Amino acid sequence: MSSKVRLAFVGLGWWSNKLADAAAQCDNIEIAACYSRSLEKRDLFRKQYGGVGKETYEELLEDKSIDGIVLTTPNSLHITQTVDAANYGKHVYVEKPMAITVEECKKMIDASKSNNVILMIGQNSRRMARFRKAKQMIEQGLLGKIVLVEANSSGDLGMKLTPDNWRGHKKESPAGPLMSYTVHQADNLNYLIGPITKITAFKSKLCGPAETDDVFTSIAQFENGALGYIGGSFITPDRKLLQIHGTEGVILLDEDDGSISYQKKGTKHMVKTIMPNPDQQRLDSLKEEIKEFADCIQLGKEPEVTGAVGMNAIAIIEAIYRSAENGNTTQLRDLL
Incomplete structure (x- = not known):
């Protein structure tokens, strides 16, 4: 292999450009090719980042000079595109959510293992400075025993979706805000606190124009006994926060300013630690992520976020969706 890894980008939407921006800053990456069904998108991407525009996905996979594939395509395509790439011996980076169901995730993992290729999932939130700091604080024992968690990821994307946007269709993104937003919190919770054992959830379809449901809320029980709220909305202003309560302290991670705040047992106020601004944290996380690939x-x-790690986040999302659909508590062991 040469000194640079030759990557091909597939999907070519706005997030693909974010990852390509990050890749362009890495000394060990060459943007070698791209693919989209849209000739216009292929030409725009090629002119901005270099590489060759491929007319079909198969043509891209047949190019033996390409080492890895970066997938930022609709959720329902991840399973087939990943398996096909693995069968061609390509390493695969899949932007979150890994897939629509745990069963799809398992097939992706099996394909990567049987072909001895790397499968990495793009869950960049955990890499942001405030989450790394939170992990450090928890490991240092500053929170004591964690007993309660509050996680919310909401935004108004659901109010902006047009009929041609796949994010609004249940086939492509059945859990609406859970797939677009809350999957980040699902991974954060696994990363910071540990596995969830069961979930009870509710949903509502209120006023969004998209086919998907607008609001989800759930109560989760963690393996360590802690309880938590996990929720998300598709029809409200952007608001993403995570608050973790322990016997010795509380931390609050807020995306508004990218800060982390800590309240120690015996005090009445939180002390805020200023971190790099949210945009910088996002850029840094993407560069770290694509370079690691x-x-x-x-x-x-x-990689840090293997297929198994990505699947564990999907298990939480699928558990919330299933419980909200059937009205029963979902045991995660039944999915995994």
Whole structure:
């Protein structure tokens, strides 16, 4: 392999450009090719980032000079595109959500293992400075025993979706805000606190024009006994926060200013630690993420967010959706 990993970008929407911006800053990455059904998108991407525009996905996979594929395509395509890429011996980076169901995730993992290729999932939230700081504080024991968690990821994307946008269709994104927003919090919770064992959830379809439901809320029980609220909306102003309560302290992670605040037991107020602004944290996380993908390809090492880690986040989302649909508590062991 050359000194640079040759990556091909597939999907070519706005998020693909964000990842390509990050890749362009990495010394060990060459943007070698791109694919979209849209010739216009292919030409725009190629002119901005370089590489060759491929007319079909199969043509891209047949190019033996390409080491890895970066998928930022509709959710329902992840399963087939990942399996096909793995069968061609390509390493695969899949932007969150990994897939629509846990069963699809399992097939993606099996394909990557049987073809001895890397499968990495784009869950960049955990890499942001405030989440890394929270992980450090928890490991240092500053929260004591964690007993309660509040996680919300909401935005107004559902009010902006037009009929041609796949994010508004249940086939492509059945859980609406859970797939677009809350999957980040699902991964954050696994990363910071540990596995969830069961979930009871509710949903509402209120006023959004999209086919998907507008609002989800759920109560979760963690393996360590802690309880938590996990929710998200598709029809309200952007608001994403995570608050973790422990016997020795509380931390609040807020996306508004990218800060982390800590209240120690015995005090009455939170003390805020200013971190890099949210946009900078996002840029840094994407660069770390895409560089790690290239490093793993070059060195043959396992990424932080493996297929199994990505699947665990999907299990939470699927558990919420199932419970909201059937009115019963979902046991995650039944999914995994």
